[in-house]
Amino acid sequence: MQPKKSDWENLDVFIREFANINQEFIQGLDNKRVASLDNPLMLEKLSEKGVDFQSAIEKLKQDIIPNLSASRGPRYWGFVTGGATPVATFADWLISTFDQNVSIDGDSIAANIERQTLRWLVSLFELPDTFDGIITTGATSANFLGALCARQFAGNQQSIDVAKQGVTGLEIDIFSTTPHSSMLKSLGMAGLGQDNIIIVDSLKNSEAMDVNDLQNKLDQSNAKSKFIIASAGTVTGTDFDDLVSIAEIAQKHKAWLHVDAAFGIFERLVNQEKLSCGLEQADSITLDSHKWLNVPYENGVFLTRHLPILQASCDVPAAYLPSTGESPAFMSLGVENSRRFRALPVWMTLLVYGKLGITSWVKNNIDCAQLFAQKIKDSKEYELVRDCQLNVVLFRPNCSDLSLEDADKKTDLFLQRINQQGRVFLSPGIWNNKKVIRAAFSNWQTQKLDVDIAITSLTEIADQYHSY
Numbered sequence: 384m385q386p387k388k389s390d391w392e393n394l395d396v397f398i399r400e401f402a403n404i405n406q407e408f409i410q411g412l413d414n415k416r417v418a419s420l421d422n423p424l425m426l427e428k429l430s431e432k433g434v435d436f437q438s439a440i441e442k443l444k445q446d447i448i449p450n451l452s453a454s455r456g457p458r459y460w461g462f463v464t465g466g467a468t469p470v471a472t473f474a475d476w477l478i479s480t481f482d483q484n485v486s487i488d489g490d491s492i493a494a495n496i497e498r499q500t501l502r503w504l505v506s507l508f509e510l511p512d513t514f515d516g517i518i519t520t521g522a523t524s525a526n527f528l529g530a531l532c533a534r535q536f537a538g539n540q541q542s543i544d545v546a547k548q549g550v551t552g553l554e555i556d557i558f559s560t561t562p563h564s565s566m567l568k569s570l571g572m573a574g575l576g577q578d579n580i581i582i583v584d585s586l587k588n589s590e591a592m593d594v595n596d597l598q599n600k601l602d603q604s605n606a607k608s609k610f611i612i613a614s615a616g617t618v619t620g621t622d623f624d625d626l627v628s629i630a631e632i633a634q635k636h637k638a639w640l641h642v643d644a645a646f647g648i649f650e651r652l653v654n655q656e657k658l659s660c661g662l663e664q665a666d667s668i669t670l671d672s673h674k675w676l677n678v679p680y681e682n683g684v685f686l687t688r689h690l691p692i693l694q695a696s697c698d699v700p701a702a703y704l705p706s707t708g709e710s711p712a713f714m715s716l717g718v719e720n721s722r723r724f725r726a727l728p729v730w731m732t733l734l735v736y737g738k739l740g741i742t743s744w745v746k747n748n749i750d751c752a753q754l755f756a757q758k759i760k761d762s763k764e765y766e767l768v769r770d771c772q773l774n775v776v777l778f779r780p781n782c783s784d785l786s787l788e789d790a791d792k793k794t795d796l797f798l799q800r801i802n803q804q805g806r807v808f809l810s811p812g813i814w815n816n817k818k819v820i821r822a823a824f825s826n827w828q829t830q831k832l833d834v835d836i837a838i839t840s841l842t843e844i845a846d847q848y849h850s851y
């Protein structure tokens with residue numbers, strides 16, 4: 384088969400299939416197994432002549448769709464997973480239709496929509512107007528940009544242009560307490576080294592940084608430059624570093640302060656006294672739109688108060704590229720040169736749902752997490768490992784008479800059975816050296832009814848366990 388321009392005359396055929404698949408998939412989510420655990424590896428040969436569209440659709444329906452997860456649905460509580468609202472989904476469909484390349488200005492309005500989206504996000508999270516940045520593929524790539532900026536900034540302090548000369552000779556000490564694994568990956572990719580972190584103590588029974596220990600460790604450091612990686616919402620404990628104190632210390636030591644606030648930043652919408660207070664002082668911030676903003680993958684944001692440092696890190700040195708206007712081209716602010724119009728679903732989400740709409744689903748998620756935690760606490764079969772701090776619940780089956788090792792085994796087994804049953808999907812974690820089960824609430828659709836369904840599933844799993 385070859386594509387023909389006249390295929391567009393049959394656009395209605397595509398749209399009809401598209402509508403059918405969408406309707407069946409989205410409306411069937413509530414009754415679908417939340418995760419597909421045993422998936423066949425497809426080992427067919429590459430097709431030489433191709434197949435017709437209808438056969439491809441048949442294959443899609445037979446082999447692929449039944450083996451997808453319901454990760455956009457209300458009871459996928461693994462990791463921190465957002466769904467996708469109707470409006471964000473709609474806008475995301477259109478990205479493919481429009482197929483813009485948002486790398487430079489000069490051929491469409493798309494880059495300016497991305498700029499407006501960034502301004503709206505800065506306003507949504509009540510950050511100072513001095514923050515600017517770029518839409519990324521997710522929090523990992525935003526954390527990577529944070530690492531790139533930190534090393535460029537360190538280079539400036541040491542008269543090395545890292546982007547041009549490399550990291551050789553660069554002296555930088557890195558401080559963090561509970562960096563997300565993607566931050567470690569980013570340090571590796573940035574040539575700073577995953578193992579080169581000076582781990583700062585955490586506060587007792589928390590993943591948050593002990594600021595006194597940070598102070599001590601910085602005082603002991605002889606490196607010419609310093610890089611502090613703080614967290615606003617750790618992925619297991621949802622703990623927040625004391626950013627006000629950390630920012631003050633960072634300033635004193637002329638350190639770059641990067642804050643990974645991938646999902647924790649949404650706390651700013653619901654708390655009067657913000658756990659992330661001090662975030663305004665960060666040099667750079669990571670946040671995810673494909674988590675709590677409920678925009679389809681891949682969508683994250685990197686913000687910084689020092690756009691020229693970001694630009695120096697990512698500048699595309701090509702003479703043929705026109706430099707129009709005062710704002711740097713997006714291709715000179717991030718990893719990719721060619722870029723999807725991924726601002727559109729964020730822009731449309733902010734436009735349609737507004738601050739209040741978004742706040743309402745964030746609040747509802749926190750309420751559902753609290754309710755689930757309470758029900759776990761009340762049950763004889765399960766134990767709540769830690770009081771719920773935000774939107775993540777840490778629990779395990781009742782292990783009161785078990786050794787550490789047997790408790791971990793029982794927890795693994797329960798998690799496996801819960802996910803096999805398929806009414807809710809959960810993921811593992813570690814808390815105080817114990818294996819735990821994590822339930823993270825960040826889908827706009829999740830309701831109290833879903834909490835009841837999950838509790839019913841958990842009760843059944845516990846009953847089955849006793850009947851062995």
Ligand SMILES: *Cc1c(COP(=O)(O)O)cnc(C)c1O
Binds near residue numbers: 563643
């Ligand atoms: C999810 C998450 C990341 C990684 O985000 P991706 O969007 O999956 O790349 C980084 N940091 C934190 C705190 C997260 O929760």
